[in-house]
Amino acid sequence: MTEGNLNGATESDLPNAGHSLWQACVEQLAQELPEQQFNTWIKPLVAQAPDDLSKITLFVANRFKLDWIRAQYASKISQMLERLYGQAVPVELALTQREQPARSFTPPSAPEAGQAPEPVAAAEDAGAGGFKNRLNAGLTFDTLVEGTANRMARAAAMHVAGMPGHLYNPLFIYGGVGLGKTHLMHAVGNRLLADKPDSKVLYIHAEQFVSDVVKAYQRKAFDEFKERYHSLDLLLIDDVQFFANKDRTQEEFFNAFEALLAKKSHIVMTSDTYPKGLADIHERLVSRFDSGLTVAIEPPELEMRVAILINKARAEATEMPEEVAFFVAKNVRSNVRELEGALRKILAYSRFNQKEISIQLAREALRDLLSIQNRQISVENIQKTVADYYKIKVADMYSKKRPASIARPRQIAMYLAKELTQKSLPEIGELFGGRDHTTVLHAVRKIAGERQQLTELNQQLHVLEQTLKG
Numbered sequence: 001m002t003e004g005n006l007n008g009a010t011e012s013d014l015p016n017a018g019h020s021l022w023q024a025c026v027e028q029l030a031q032e033l034p035e036q037q038f039n040t041w042i043k044p045l046v047a048q049a050p051d052d053l054s055k056i057t058l059f060v061a062n063r064f065k066l067d068w069i070r071a072q073y074a075s076k077i078s079q080m081l082e083r084l085y086g087q088a089v090p091v092e093l094a095l096t097q098r099e100q101p102a103r104s105f106t107p108p109s110a111p112e113a114g115q116a117p118e119p120v121a122a123a124e125d126a127g128a129g130g131f132k133n134r135l136n137a138g139l140t141f142d143t144l145v146e147g148t149a150n151r152m153a154r155a156a157a158m159h160v161a162g163m164p165g166h167l168y169n170p171l172f173i174y175g176g177v178g179l180g181k182t183h184l185m186h187a188v189g190n191r192l193l194a195d196k197p198d199s200k201v202l203y204i205h206a207e208q209f210v211s212d213v214v215k216a217y218q219r220k221a222f223d224e225f226k227e228r229y230h231s232l233d234l235l236l237i238d239d240v241q242f243f244a245n246k247d248r249t250q251e252e253f254f255n256a257f258e259a260l261l262a263k264k265s266h267i268v269m270t271s272d273t274y275p276k277g278l279a280d281i282h283e284r285l286v287s288r289f290d291s292g293l294t295v296a297i298e299p300p301e302l303e304m305r306v307a308i309l310i311n312k313a314r315a316e317a318t319e320m321p322e323e324v325a326f327f328v329a330k331n332v333r334s335n336v337r338e339l340e341g342a343l344r345k346i347l348a349y350s351r352f353n354q355k356e357i358s359i360q361l362a363r364e365a366l367r368d369l370l371s372i373q374n375r376q377i378s379v380e381n382i383q384k385t386v387a388d389y390y391k392i393k394v395a396d397m398y399s400k401k402r403p404a405s406i407a408r409p410r411q412i413a414m415y416l417a418k419e420l421t422q423k424s425l426p427e428i429g430e431l432f433g434g435r436d437h438t439t440v441l442h443a444v445r446k447i448a449g450e451r452q453q454l455t456e457l458n459q460q461l462h463v464l465e466q467t468l469k470g
């Protein structure tokens with residue numbers, strides 16, 4: 001596997017043979033790898049391939065992830081592709097383009113036509129004393145769209161960046177994949193360095209920390225290790241759930257944690273769950289994780305998704321009409337990374353076809369994604385999934401029973417049926433035991449309204465949507 005130099009003229013992330021091959025490869029890897037590994041390393045990869053499948057380029061969010069994927073998964077990916085395609089397909093890894101300045105739109109006849117994003121070096125600026133901070137300079141507070149979903153986490157992060165070592169130490173940020181945890185963490189580091197360039201800041205993924213512990217152990221170099229970690233002003237450590245079952249790492253992290261807090265350095269951590277939800281991590285560490293401020297990042301609400309799309313399109317020097325942004329945001333709900341993927345497809349489609357961005361164009365560019373959604377989700381499927389989730393019988397979806405423990409899941413299922421299928425209100429009513437369409441309308445409005453107000457309900461709906469979309 002090579003590291004990318006993307007100057008080929010026919011690169012495309014439109015649906016093509018490469019796209020189908022990569023999809024098949026991802027599906028296989030999903031079955032073979034542990035779920036957490038798959039979700040962290042493979043699922044976020046964005047693939048591009050020319051029509052002749054002379055190579056596949058995989059875009060990775062940052063330098064650390066790139067190195068890790070190359071070391072841990074490159075040969076598995078290559079073997080899998082070869083198995084599926086019947087011959088070897090060269091695979092290269094490249095960094096996504098997000099830290100590059102916005103470029104203006106270039107028509108396809110110009111020399112840059114069809115050029116895929118070029119790999120760029122991660123912003124591993126040498127800070128104080130030539131120290132590598134591993135920060136990505138493009139991930140700042142300015143490029144992070146604010147919404148109800150991240151307001152509290154963002155406010156806390158800004159506070160930490162302004163006055164490290166004071167309140168909210170440690171700051172523990174948790175939430176699902178692709179919701180902006182890593183972005184927020186880098187934003188803290190970048191802001192602190194902008195204000196105080198001599199600060200010693202380090203961004204590190206938890207698996208890299210594990211690997212540093214292993215190396216220190218093998219080389220008997222714990223003094224060096226301590227010198228590196230205990231002297232920081234700000235430690236940003238991503239995905240601490242990876243410490244699970246790694247006793248020696250947990251011990252070293254505990255030591256670093258205590259040393260840093262004692263000297264009033266700040267620690268910011270992220271995880272896919274809140275501290276007490278972490279499995280196989282020692283209690284003394286969990287209680288320390290929870291001893292500062294713990295904040296969640298929620299899945300972005302509709303308006304926030306719209307704002308993110310419009311902002312990200314602008315960063316690519318393209319205006320996305322509001323109605324198109326609404327169309328995309330209604331159809332791509334799971335997380336910001338997927339929203340970015342959808343935007344990339346639309347921009348590429350518009351560029352290659354030299355067409356203005358419109359709802360029709362978005363529909364064409366995203367047809368795979370939309371048809372997968374429509375194919376998979378039926379009202380019966382929704383009823384079963386919701387019934388399982390709230391532990392009621394599927395038959396209660398059609399019954400006339402009215403206790404809240406049954407009526408509410410039923411209303412949730414009606415809401416999801418309206419949101420995720422093409423069925424009309426009367427058709428949905430019919431499938432829920434012959435109910436009137438006004439009953440369905442009432443349920444849809446009620447749940448939609450409450451979703452805006454109740455974080456817990458929003459989370460539950462998000463989980464259900466994710467489950468249904470597969």
Ligand SMILES: Nc1ncnc2c1ncn2[C@@H]1O[C@H](COP(=O)(O)OP(=O)(O)OP(=O)(O)O)[C@@H](O)[C@H]1O
Pocket residue numbers: 040044061098139143144145146150175176177178179180181182183184308336337340
């Ligand atoms: N509010 C936001 N505004 C703008 N961009 C965002 C926002 N939230 C997330 N993003 C972008 O979405 C992508 C995914 O975000 P990020 O990598 O920070 O997610 P994460 O929560 O750390 O996910 P994971 O757990 O998978 O690592 C990044 O490109 C990030 O810049």
